[in-house]
Amino acid sequence: SLQLRLHPAESRVRMLAGKIPSDFIAFDVLAIGDEDLRPLPLSARRGRLEGLLKGVKPPIHLTPYTRDAAVGQEWLDVFEGAGLDGIIAKAWEQPYLPGKRGWVKVKHERTADCVVIGYRLSKEGSSLGSLLLGLYDDQARLHYVGHTSSFDAATRRKLLAELQPLREGAVEWPGWSEAEVEQWRSGGVGRAQAEPSTADGGEPPPRRQPGGQSRWSRGKETEWVGLRPELVCEVSYDKLQSGQRFRHATGFRRWRPDKPPAECRFDQIESVAQFDVASILGQGGGRAQA
Secondary structure, eight states: GGGGGOOOOHHHHHHHHHHHHOOOOOOOOOOOEEEOOOSSSSHHHHHHHHHHHTTTTTTTTEEOOOHHHHHHHHHHHHHHGGGGOOEEOOOOOOBBBTTOOEEEEEOOOEEEEEEEEEEEEEESSSEEEEEEEEOOOTOOOOEEEEEEOOOHHHHHHOOOOOHGGGGTTTTTTTTTOHHHHHHHHHOOSSOOOOOOSGGGGGGOOOOOOOOOOOOOEEEEEEGOOOOOTTHHHHHHHHEEEEETTEESEEEEEOOOOOOOGGGOOOGOOOOOOOOHHHHHGGGGGOOOOO
């Protein structure tokens, strides 16, 4: 969201800042004035940070923390509904380690069965770059939801050859309109932003397709090859962003020749209860009991 506020005109920046407000969330302090706090353990740095931000009000916040593993597990389960990836685990008596990852990010990981709807080539064009994944909505309409690319070099070359027969007839999908078929042929130009559910008024939303242009794409990376939706694979993922597509690249787990493509639906995605992130930050003013 913060990227949406980038603009060369100051008046536009001020307007966007009002429409898309930001918050400052502090989780560590490395220096206060000329005092270098990096050699201090996290326990001491946390104490100094709490003293420094005592009594602050929004939009400045202090992250909550706990030394109780049970509370950490509860946060991992509950805070996902606020759109958070997971929690960070740090050693309580460890100093700050510049340039090193002295902590562990504990993330949600789930699996989903997806239809392979196409692929992108590698940068050099001689092997597979990534498989493009799709899921069906409740009206049997297929939507692009992300990609997976966790293959070694030999597997990429082998897969590229094995996928070629599925290119034939790839545009002749049952139920597609002529406009959607033409969009498929042209590489998916045009971005579908709709949710994977029926829109207001009873009309189904546009299908999500790979290759959509955005302010951050340059065109080349949007080129892709469509396949008949016959292959199913299981992938691991951390989150389905806004119920539309996987937030990050997925991890390939295995092929699912036993599963019909039509059974790869959005309703297999586990939903979580919504949680207000402001209520999480409200816990940051003090210590959680260990």
